[in-house]
Amino acid sequence: MAFLFKRNPKTPSELVRVLNDQVTKLDNTNDLKKVQDDTSRYLSQITVILHGDEENVPQPDQISQLAQEVYSTDCLYLLIANLHNLEFNSRKDVSILFTTLLRREIGNRNPTVDHLLSKPKILITLLRGPENSETCLITGAMLRDCIKYEAITKYLLKEPLIWQYFNYSKNGTFENATDAFITLSDLLTVHKKAVAEFFNKNLEKFIFHINNLINLGNYVTKRQAVKLLSQLIMQRSNYHLLQAYVDSPQNLKLIMILLSDKSKNLQIEAFNVFKIFIANPKKSKPILDILIKNRDKLITYLRNFSTDRKENMREFNDEKEFVIQQIEDLPRLIVSNSNSSVDIPNLPNHARQQQQQQQQQQ
Amino acid sequence: MNVDPVELFEIDKCIGRGNFGDVYKAVDRASSTIVAVKVINLEESEEDVDILIQEILFLSQLRSPYITTYYSTYIKDVSLWIIMEYCGGGSCADLLRCYKCLHEDIVAFIIRDVLRGLDYLHSQRKIHRDIKAANILLTNSGQVKIADFGVSGQITNTQLKKHTFVGTPFWMAPEVITRKTGYNEKADIWSLGITTIELINGTPPYSEYPPMEILFKIPKSAPPILVGSEYNEVLKKFVKECLRRNPADRPSAKTLLQHEFLSVEIGNMPLISLIKHKNKWIMRNKFGTRKPRFPLNYNEGIMNNNTPVDWNFSTTRTKDLPIAQSTILENKKKSKNEIGECPEFGIVSRTGKVSAISSSPLVCSDSPRENPSPKSTENISEENSSDLKSSSASIYLPKDINYPNDIISYAFGKIFYRAKKKETKQAVYNLRKIIYDFERQQPGLCEALSEEIFLRMKASKERELR
Numbered sequence: 001m002a003f004l005f006k007r008n009p010k011t012p013s014e015l016v017r018v019l020n021d022q023v024t025k026l027d028n029t030n031d032l033k034k035v036q037d038d039t040s041r042y043l044s045q046i047t048v049i050l051h052g053d054e055e056n057v058p059q060p061d062q063i064s065q066l067a068q069e070v071y072s073t074d075c076l077y078l079l080i081a082n083l084h085n086l087e088f089n090s091r092k093d094v095s096i097l098f099t100t101l102l103r104r105e106i107g108n109r110n111p112t113v114d115h116l117l118s119k120p121k122i123l124i125t126l127l128r129g130p131e132n133s134e135t136c137l138i139t140g141a142m143l144r145d146c147i148k149y150e151a152i153t154k155y156l157l158k159e160p161l162i163w164q165y166f167n168y169s170k171n172g173t174f175e176n177a178t179d180a181f182i183t184l185s186d187l188l189t190v191h192k193k194a195v196a197e198f199f200n201k202n203l204e205k206f207i208f209h210i211n212n213l214i215n216l217g218n219y220v221t222k223r224q225a226v227k228l229l230s231q232l233i234m235q236r237s238n239y240h241l242l243q244a245y246v247d248s249p250q251n252l253k254l255i256m257i258l259l260s261d262k263s264k265n266l267q268i269e270a271f272n273v274f275k276i277f278i279a280n281p282k283k284s285k286p287i288l289d290i291l292i293k294n295r296d297k298l299i300t301y302l303r304n305f306s307t308d309r310k311e312n313m314r315e316f317n318d319e320k321e322f323v324i325q326q327i328e329d330l331p332r333l334i335v336s337n338s339n340s341s342v343d344i345p346n347l348p349n350h351a352r353q354q355q356q357q358q359q360q361q362q
Numbered sequence: 363m364n365v366d367p368v369e370l371f372e373i374d375k376c377i378g379r380g381n382f383g384d385v386y387k388a389v390d391r392a393s394s395t396i397v398a399v400k401v402i403n404l405e406e407s408e409e410d411v412d413i414l415i416q417e418i419l420f421l422s423q424l425r426s427p428y429i430t431t432y433y434s435t436y437i438k439d440v441s442l443w444i445i446m447e448y449c450g451g452g453s454c455a456d457l458l459r460c461y462k463c464l465h466e467d468i469v470a471f472i473i474r475d476v477l478r479g480l481d482y483l484h485s486q487r488k489i490h491r492d493i494k495a496a497n498i499l500l501t502n503s504g505q506v507k508i509a510d511f512g513v514s515g516q517i518t519n520t521q522l523k524k525h526t527f528v529g530t531p532f533w534m535a536p537e538v539i540t541r542k543t544g545y546n547e548k549a550d551i552w553s554l555g556i557t558t559i560e561l562i563n564g565t566p567p568y569s570e571y572p573p574m575e576i577l578f579k580i581p582k583s584a585p586p587i588l589v590g591s592e593y594n595e596v597l598k599k600f601v602k603e604c605l606r607r608n609p610a611d612r613p614s615a616k617t618l619l620q621h622e623f624l625s626v627e628i629g630n631m632p633l634i635s636l637i638k639h640k641n642k643w644i645m646r647n648k649f650g651t652r653k654p655r656f657p658l659n660y661n662e663g664i665m666n667n668n669t670p671v672d673w674n675f676s677t678t679r680t681k682d683l684p685i686a687q688s689t690i691l692e693n694k695k696k697s698k699n700e701i702g703e704c705p706e707f708g709i710v711s712r713t714g715k716v717s718a719i720s721s722s723p724l725v726c727s728d729s730p731r732e733n734p735s736p737k738s739t740e741n742i743s744e745e746n747s748s749d750l751k752s753s754s755a756s757i758y759l760p761k762d763i764n765y766p767n768d769i770i771s772y773a774f775g776k777i778f779y780r781a782k783k784k785e786t787k788q789a790v791y792n793l794r795k796i797i798y799d800f801e802r803q804q805p806g807l808c809e810a811l812s813e814e815i816f817l818r819m820k821a822s823k824e825r826e827l828r
Contacts, residue, residue, distance in 0.1 A: 137422065174442075175418065178418075179419055182415070220437065220442075224412075296674065297671055
């Protein structure tokens with residue numbers, strides 16, 4: 001590639017201009033292959049300017065020229081909007097151009113962040129990335145790079161399109177769905193302050209959507225979603241989310257159902273949310289009702305509840321003991337059984353099975 | 363995402379076992395092509411799901427003829443099914459099993475393609491971290507492909523050097539073992555040098571030592587070299603270049619591709635015939651099938667011993683339901699007088715006689731008696747129900763407790779769980795049965811026993827406080 005560069009020495013600004021010309025043709029050309037080839041060539045030349053190659057070292061003045069031209073044109077928008085028309089490797093070059101520019105700093109400023117915020121259509125196009133299954137992993141990675149900047153996250157959290165990510169996380173191929181979930185998770189975890197503000201306005205909606213994922217997702221979605229939920233609830237700045245979540249009996253039911261899932265990992269993730277319901281000193285009446293009605297079942301369940309994960313074993317056991325203690329302290333319901341005849345109740349199943357085994361052995 | 367992969371792929375047999383899961387040969391029902399299915403049980407896997415997902419996402423963005431192609435991933439029950447290109451020629455380790463060692467020209471042919479794969483991986487800022495003969499796969503048409511990215515890590519701009527310990531000791535670069543400075547893609551070049559020796563000699567250097575000893579030996583020793591007239595000079599040079607102690611001195615994959623050692627032009631025919639002969643040899647020796655570490659039993663699930671709990675989510679409110687007062691009771695203060703009304707250990711019958719139960723083995727009659735109160739005896743004798751019922755404790759214990767079930771059996775159930783040894787559990791079980799048998803003969807026994815234990819505990823606590 002370097003010899004092309006020498007034979008036809010375009011300045012970085014010229015390169016961006018000819019690139020823009022080709023990209024605008026992509027959607028409407030009789031010879032897609034040729035336009036794609038030209039675009040690919042220019043993009044790999046740009047990659048060499050940014051990252052160098054075997055013979056060239058990146059030059060700061062060239063990079064800054066390139067950046068200026070990108071900012072003054074629709075270059076980033078055109079590239080992202082036409083990503084699906086580019087060759088596979090060119091898409092990666094677009095991603096390199098995007099992330100390299102994004103990381104540029106001049107003093108305390110991130111010129112690319114300013115550029116993106118002044119041209120929201122770029123961010124909007126990235127947000128719509130999951131609609132194109134061929135390129136959504138590339139746009140997803142670019143979007144997550146953007147989320148590293150608080151100003152952008154603040155902007156994105158106000159954008160209604162983000163609610164679509166709950167659907168994206170459930171649908172499509174495994175790669176596309178999990179990628180969308182990672183983006184969602186980054187949006188809600190990276191900048192605590194921005195997220196706390198977001199929750200203040202969107203508590204109910206968020207709880208509805210995350211419960212929906214936990215309820216209807218597949219095994220991986222469920223596991224990821226409960227983990228995200230417990231992470232968010234435990235985050236000190238998301239105090240309002242915690243309050244709202246542990247106040248609703250619907251949420252408790254969902255978490256208790258998950259607690260009895262056949263998957264150990266789901267049980268443990270669910271326990272991490274369940275313990276917060278228990279630790280809440282001001283449990284609402286409906287919450288108490290459910291807990292009291294299931295007091296004995298919960299205690300039996302928790303006594304047999306263990307983890308194979310070696311790390312945090314001690315913390316887990318301490319928390320479990322605490323939860324059991326709290327539940328034992330709840331008022332106990334009487335199973336109305338007024339007749340005086342004695343029916344020998346069964347020991348809990350587990351115990352009975354062992355008993356039978358022992359008898360068989362004997 | 364919610365498609366059942368069993369409907370799409372027909373599993374043939376297990377062809378490999380790894381720490382992360384088993385690999386199966388399977389047929390894509392739609393296209394009738396053979397694929398490899400890597401099944402990772404996420405319940406058993408120690409690996410963080412997030413990291414696995416990152417690996418898969420990265421894998422799906424790789425396209426090179428020198429790397430096994432990733433097709434797709436599905437979720438089946440609690441497992442991931444990762445569908446990959448199937449390499450019918452097995453691995454270079456299989457070749458070594460069959461032929462012990464390989465000719466220099468064949469090795470050059472294989473190593474050149476591995477370098478092309480590494481050049482691509484490194485251009486994608488990826489370190490493989492486990493290059494060895496067993497991870498170099500072959501197709502029946504003699505193509506060479508790098509496989510097993512299970513533990514490979516991506517180098518990003520911010521974190522240029524990895525600090526994690528992965529790979530297989532014999533092939534590990536010194537800097538990977540010492541981890542003093544972290545490492546970069548040059549660690550793969552070292553492993554490639556070791557792999558070259560492995561393919562030429564049949565084993566990597568130091569293979570006679572146990573793996574743990576190797577971890578000390580590699581960083582301390584001078585890099586291995588090939589010595590002797592049986593090896594070609596260009597081969598010796600190539601290995602020496604790869605095995606430079608200082609990673610910065612090792613050439614990049616791109617530079618190494620220009621090395622004289624790799625300039626042989628033999629085509630893929632010799633390799634194809636080696637593979638064919640090897641495949642027949644493997645068939646004869648029935649090495650082809652492995653026993654999976656995590657057998658696929660779709661219907662059973664893996665953790666079916668975990669029966670779901672049948673939670674009670676009925677809408678009745680608890681205030682409408684009776685609540686055992688004993689739990690509330692604990693919070694109430696009791697007057698000394700009430701405690702003093704504690705009856706004797708013997709259970710007093712309505713007629714004022716101490717029943718035989720007092721000397722039964724159920725009651726610990728050699729405990730010190732305390733404050734026997736004739737008054738309470740009188741009180742109790744006035745109550746009349748069954749022979750054993752109603753000591754003074756009934757003042758604070760609700761009457762509608764089912765004592766045999768709620769108290770005695772519950773307590774034995776608890777003790778049953780606490781018991782660690784089988785014999786102890788058996789003893790608990792038997793004891794409970796005996797009590798039940800006596801309860802049938804003497805209804806109220808359990809109630810009386812419960813009351814006495816309760817009162818005795820109370821009294822002891824009060825005494826402690828005083």
